[in-house]
Amino acid sequence: MQAQPGFESSGMFKSFVKTLRTQGIIGLYRGCIPPLWGSGIYRSTQFAVFEAGYTFLDTPFGRSELPLTGGLQ
Structure with missing residues (x-):
């Protein structure tokens, strides 16, 4: 948002109000889906790799x- 024209000289509260007026409540959540999906994929992969490594090393x-x-083991 800082790179967009019209937001560069306003503070956080003014940007919040301007977004709310122009785009409504949905405008506040625009752009949150890609990071949410990316984080979900990353965490799922992290869990799968950890579980595979843990299972592989679970030997005598x-x-x-x-x-x-x-x-300690």
């Missing part, structure tokens, strides 16, 4: 006790 080798740690 991965569960061996670390020396001098009092039972």
